[in-house]
Amino acid sequence: xxxxxxxxxxxxxxxxxxxxxxxxxxxxxxxxxxxxxxxxxxxxxxxxxxxxxxxxxxxxxxxxxxxxxxxxxxxxxxxxxxxxxxxxxxxxxxxxxxxxxxxxxxxxxxxxxx
Amino acid sequence: xxxxxxxxxxxxxxxxxxxxxxxxxxxxxxxxxxxxxxxxxxxxxxxxxxxxxxxxxxxxxxxxxxxxxxxxxxxxxxxxxxxxxxxxxxxxxxxxxxxxxxxxxxxxxx
Numbered sequence: 001x002x003x004x005x006x007x008x009x010x011x012x013x014x015x016x017x018x019x020x021x022x023x024x025x026x027x028x029x030x031x032x033x034x035x036x037x038x039x040x041x042x043x044x045x046x047x048x049x050x051x052x053x054x055x056x057x058x059x060x061x062x063x064x065x066x067x068x069x070x071x072x073x074x075x076x077x078x079x080x081x082x083x084x085x086x087x088x089x090x091x092x093x094x095x096x097x098x099x100x101x102x103x104x105x106x107x108x109x110x111x112x113x114x
Numbered sequence: 115x116x117x118x119x120x121x122x123x124x125x126x127x128x129x130x131x132x133x134x135x136x137x138x139x140x141x142x143x144x145x146x147x148x149x150x151x152x153x154x155x156x157x158x159x160x161x162x163x164x165x166x167x168x169x170x171x172x173x174x175x176x177x178x179x180x181x182x183x184x185x186x187x188x189x190x191x192x193x194x195x196x197x198x199x200x201x202x203x204x205x206x207x208x209x210x211x212x213x214x215x216x217x218x219x220x221x222x223x224x
Contacts, residue, residue: 036214041200041217043120043216043217044202046212046214090156092156094212101206101212102162103147103157103159103204105156105157106156108154108155
């Protein structure tokens with residue numbers, strides 16, 4: 001069966017510090033990978049998605065970046081965090097299943113920038 | 115830009131009541147998913163609907179995809195405290211793009 005891991009679970013960082021969040025998927029090959037950010041109790045904002053190693057599409061221009069160094073590894077980074085980067089970050093994977101793109105989410109990382 | 119609006123945004127009901135959550139768009143989707151999310155966790159997939167007019171049932175939850183594939187509804191019968199959570203719809207459109215709805219926060223009071 002497939003599993004998705006994210007770490008760390010929680011993170012408190014000062015403004016201007018760097019960021020690295022990691023996501024790994026097990027039990028599947030060549031998945032589509034996604035990074036989302038979620039404000040409290042609200043919907044998901046797609047930040048990046050990747051259909052293969054080294055292929056990254058950015059949905060929202062901001063000071064975050066993403067990389068996919070391996071097939072099942074997806075990393076979200078920032079060189080200098082802003083207060084507005086605080087939020088709940090979710091990684092997800094999907095594979096084409098019929099006409100749907102069902103997504104399976106990791107447990108999330110709660111980021112607080114002070 | 116494809117947008118999915120959910121209503122209501124918040125819903126607080128007593129245990130045993132029925133409720134319906136709506137997910138509306140002006141865009142056509144090839145498929146639509148419903149997810150439920152508990153605080154501090156990732157969303158969990160409940161169902162996928164693909165065909166216009168399709169109805170799927172999952173125990174006390176009934177999901178319907180609009181005939182034109184632009185909207186969907188989720189009906190819960192005899193709500194229980196375990197149904198509490200954030201309900202999210204998500205539509206798949208062109209270029210494999212998935213758009214998430216604005217979310218409906220449900221609280222079921224014992």
